Amino acid sequence: MKKRCVIVSAGDFSPADYQPHRDDYVIAADGGYEYLKQMGQTPDLCIGDFDSLGYAPSDCPVCTLPVEKDCTDTDAAVRKGLEAGCTEFLLLGMLGGSRLSHTLANLQTLSVMAEKHLSHRLVCDGITVRALAKGDAAHFSEKDNCHVSVLAITDTAAVTLRGLYYNGECLSLSNRFPLGVSNSTVGKNALVRCEDGVLLVVTETK
Numbered sequence: 435m436k437k438r439c440v441i442v443s444a445g446d447f448s449p450a451d452y453q454p455h456r457d458d459y460v461i462a463a464d465g466g467y468e469y470l471k472q473m474g475q476t477p478d479l480c481i482g483d484f485d486s487l488g489y490a491p492s493d494c495p496v497c498t499l500p501v502e503k504d505c506t507d508t509d510a511a512v513r514k515g516l517e518a519g520c521t522e523f524l525l526l527g528m529l530g531g532s533r534l535s536h537t538l539a540n541l542q543t544l545s546v547m548a549e550k551h552l553s554h555r556l557v558c559d560g561i562t563v564r565a566l567a568k569g570d571a572a573h574f575s576e577k578d579n580c581h582v583s584v585l586a587i588t589d590t591a592a593v594t595l596r597g598l599y600y601n602g603e604c605l606s607l608s609n610r611f612p613l614g615v616s617n618s619t620v621g622k623n624a625l626v627r628c629e630d631g632v633l634l635v636v637t638e639t640k
Contacts, residue, residue, distance in 0.1 A: 460477040
């Protein structure tokens with residue numbers, strides 16, 4: 435079984451964010467296929483309605499989705515990874531791009547993996563995003579030098595922060611007020627732990 439699922443979508447992409455592993459299960463979501471092609475990589479599956487790519491690839495298995503559908507191509511790719519039994523996800527090409535709505539939808543999709551307590555990272559050129567459900571934690575080492583922001587996805591959430599510039603136990607957050615934006619590592623081991631609800635943890639290189 436291939437443990438790590440790598441999904442490449444059509445947003446902003448940096449080849450430096452992807453170091454291939456031999457056992458990766460690689461899925462291109464529509465226009466993400468072009469990024470992989472430029473790297474000399476052939477995905478294990480290409481999925482989408484192909485409105486971005488403009489054609490269906492012929493060198494790999496293809497899952498064609500209808501243009502009129504309830505999910506995004508990226509969401510469908512995540513679900514294919516789950517069906518394949520993957521327990522770790524690396525998500526690329528999911529920020530930026532030409533449509534803000536797709537970026538927001540991709541961030542919402544992270545909650546699917548958080549609620550299943552699966553390891554995942556959405557990575558884009560110095561930015562890493564993870565979603566945490568109750569009991570999950572993000573850890574930082576003393577060598578990490580980054581901004582850390584914590585935002586509630588659910589209506590309310592609770593978080594414990596230790597070892598950061600701003601800290602607290604079981605702090606209440608709301609998805610209507612960005613209280614957790616712009617925290618920071620301070621050169622020691624730190625953690626962000628979700629005590630309730632679902633959180634987004636965004637780290638940005640200083």
